[in-house]
Amino acid sequence: MTEPHGDAAARQQPTGQAGLLPTADGPAIRGALGALLRSARWLAAGAFLLMLVATGLGLLIPPLLGYLVDLVAEQRAADTIVLPVLLILGIAIGQGITTAVGLTRLARLGEGMLAELRERFVRRALHLPLERVEQAGSGDLTARVTNDVSMIADAVRNALPELARSGLTIVLTLIGMIVLDWRFAAVALVVAPIHVLTVRWYQRHAVPLYAAQRVATGAQQHQLLDTVGGAHTVRTFRLGTAHVDKVRTRSTRAMELMLRGVRLVTGFYNRLNFAELLGLSTVLITGFVLVQNGSATIGTATAAALYFHNLFNPINAALRLVDDAQVALASLARLVGVTELPPQPENTRTGQQLDPTIKVANVRHEYVPGQPVLRDIDLEVAAGQRVALVGASGAGKTTLAKLIAGIHAPSRGSITLGEVDLTERGPHAISDLVGLISQEVHVFAGPLADDLRLAKPKAADEELLAAVDQVGARDWVQALPDGLATVVGEGGHRLTVTQAQQLALARLILADPRIAILDEATADAGSAGARVLESAAANALAGRTALVVAHRLTQAAACDRIVVLDAGAIVETGTHDELVAADGRYARLWRAWSAPRPT
């Protein structure tokens, strides 16, 4: 016995916030499953038929053994038992083969449906507007694509075949009992209400308990990641005892809930034991009565009791799987909730012919009504011009960059790229006109070349190397164990922050958008790395209209124009020299940064 879905769910964020992605309801799930099944109906029918035959054959062995015992009892010649023995052999072989083929078909059916579902999910998820993903928290999407998919995969791999076999065994055994003598089958059904009540009782207690277990194991996992991942910091600030106590509290809590789950499961089986006893006694008493009034033979009574005994295991297995099926269903609801979202209109307009200019007119933006993040922004960037945004954290630089990239629609005012108003392009589409490198660096797991080819699928190796060369990364790329073929990212060769950002710039070169937006791409690289990245960015932006959210002032100084933002408004704008000469806010910053710098 294992605890129900403990660690698999552990990484699931206990999110209580609004804005989570939708969860499908019963009809929607049935609809989606029905559609998947219809497209594989022949496979499904074949699998069902084979499993039916396999189970049926298996049920023939006990009566054959009974027949053999009868032959012996009648003291027939020794060779008469050869026939039933050969029949048993033949049945066993038939059962083995049909089971193997049937289970294979069943796996193809289940796994095929799962693959289709996860592909639809990824397609829909990647097309979701970023704004929507941010509302939900990216943890929601990741949890669905990992935990929920693996929950369903577990169910398909383990629960589905067992459920099919147990279910068919139960049905066929009951049919066998009806054929034997319908009265035995009728009394056997007397215990069915106990099973129904037991499952209901179990679910009533199990659903909240398992939810609590998921929260507790999730909390334990978080605490361990916190403590173990931050071990260096824990030591630095002598927090060891406090952290060990925190882990103990959460681990103990998780353990207690798990043990409560064990008590629940033993209670569940004990109730089923009671049903077994009651059912078996009823069948035996019925046999006693029927044999006494002469309406059944001793053989029939014996067979009925043994048939009923044979039901114990499949009934236990099937009822236990009700629980797994419920968990899988909850996961399915979360997947279907996303796959059934209305599709985003695809952006069919190509941006390559458009004039790469940016016009921001009278833009105001508020995330929370009444709290403007940007106020009355007017900004024009001519084709090929490079503009830096400078300002303190919270001044609105990133928000402005996101509005221009089309991630959010401004609360008021208009943003025009080329001659086209962003709102007309569809509110959330980042067109192929605009490339955005955000604060987030991500190296895709797999060969480095594959990562780069995301930006340009058909690029030859030479083209990739050229891009890598332009961002000053050729040396380290060629020094990697397998060059461009080196597996990088999660589980592969670890790149430094600087290298990862060079990679982002190389992707930008390959994607070749006419407008590029860089948001603090150098922030985490440290000073030395920042300088490498500045020249890489300069190369990557060559020939493009560019908006750079500048963290280091040298980066701003290299731009054609600098826009200084403060509290959501543009307070200064001009070239580096103009702004230094004007002796305003930018000039003060520049002095603080480089006082004795000879220029």
Add this chain to the structure above:
Amino acid sequence: MPQQPKPGSRPARGVLASSIRGQSALVTTSTVFYILHQGAEASVPLLIGVIIDEAVTTGSVSALARWLLILAAVFLGLALSFRYGARAGERASYQAAHRLRMRLTSRVVDQHGGAEAGRLSGALVNIATNDAKRVGAVNLALPLGVAGLAGILVAGTVLLRISTPLGLLVLLGTPLLLVLAHLLGKPLERRSGAEQERAAHASGVAADLVSGLRVLKGIGAVSTAVARYRATSRNSLAATVRAARAEAWHDGAILILTGVLIALIALVGGQLAINAEITIGNLVTAVGLAQFLLGPLQIFAVVNGQLAQGRASAKRIGEVLAATPAVHAGEEPLPSTIRGELRLRGLRLDPLHDVDLSVPAGHTLGIVATDARAATALLDCLGRAAEPTAGSVSLDGIDVSTVAPSRLREALVVAAHDADLFEESLLDNVTAATPELSEDAVAAALRASGGDEVAETLPAGAHTVLAERGRSLSGGQRQRVALARALAGDPPVLVLHEPTTAVDAVTEARIAEGIRELRTGRTTVLVTTSPTLLKITDTVVFVAGAAVQAEDTHSRLLRADDQYRSAVLG
């Protein structure tokens, strides 16, 4: 304190043995109940036979009542023995896992360090959860295995007493059947393992693409990514179906083998019965027992697998518990008042080479290193994260390697550039090391680090609970809160490594001023290349490559040393 390994001890066996020993009472209880359960399960079909013989055949109501009562008693025993066997075994399993988790946690955060070396934190967490669970699960597998063995012994004895040839056939045939099934399954198992890995790969790719969503959107690569995922998913589907087919044929083969064995028993038993060497009842019992034996033998196969997993997990746990500490233990006391005079003599740790420098008490020193590895090595020696290969660091004349690391860290705090925050309120993060801190001191630290601005943007201000490892904050926000924590403790010596890399220029200038004010009269070392921070230092040590090249004020170095200027200003 970490459990130091005895020389030559086998960590895996030690971990496993202590995990079982720690729960021996529960393991024994569970074993006894599982044996009783096994017995009760086996006697149900026997009782059915008896009731048919004694009651249904004879028509005796009193016999029926008597035997049904006995049946009820057996079921009661069956239910209770399962209940208590499972509860004791599961408790032993969870408690053992919990204890291992706590030992691992204590070892990882131990003041002497060394347990994380060469391991990703995700892998360590995995050891503390899944491996601990698997070792714990041995405490449940053992009772099941012993009960299975008891069942086999009892069934074997009964069979041998019926008939020696029949008994031998069943006793030798059933294990042979399982060995055959195991051999048949072996290559399949290996193949399905490899193929399941590919299936897991598909899920990894999906998660990876989702976490890189912004990057994909930023370069318009969504459609490419979708197509790539589809290819991966189809690949994985093919692999999974191959694995499932292998498993299905394995199941089918076992069914066939079982059928062969039952047919053999029927044939031999039938002949014996016809020759009147055994009774018909004996034949029925033999067939029944052969089917019963498959149960305990299958339990054996499962238990065997769990023991193998448990051993592998115990090895991984043992390696972490026995990891070599990163630094020596020291016992010398430190005086209660620390002036804060820091001195490095002939310090070596790759790539540092014979570094000498001294920081007078109350001084603010900048250290500019051209090689990031040199800076890291220096910080590791100061923070006692690594032992220097030669030379020494002393604080107020006391060699720091003679002091217990945690005692030293009260007086000398080395705040890492990427220090972690924890899943608690912003305020608790800042005051974690110094809970008795006055509100004014906390406010001052938050002001100096710019942490007050971070708090203002949060829904519940400084009382907002941060996500695990502070991930609900941006890099710049995290850095400011971490700096506030370092400043809040007001340690006699504070070493800050690049504390402002992720904050903007405006904020950085404000933070530099804040650090200067708050640390007046206290020894502060700033390991950085930021000119804004270097401007508040009294002197700067310039480490070019592996050794100290110059020491002077920031402005003089800027004017006089071209290499320094290019390191700092680019």
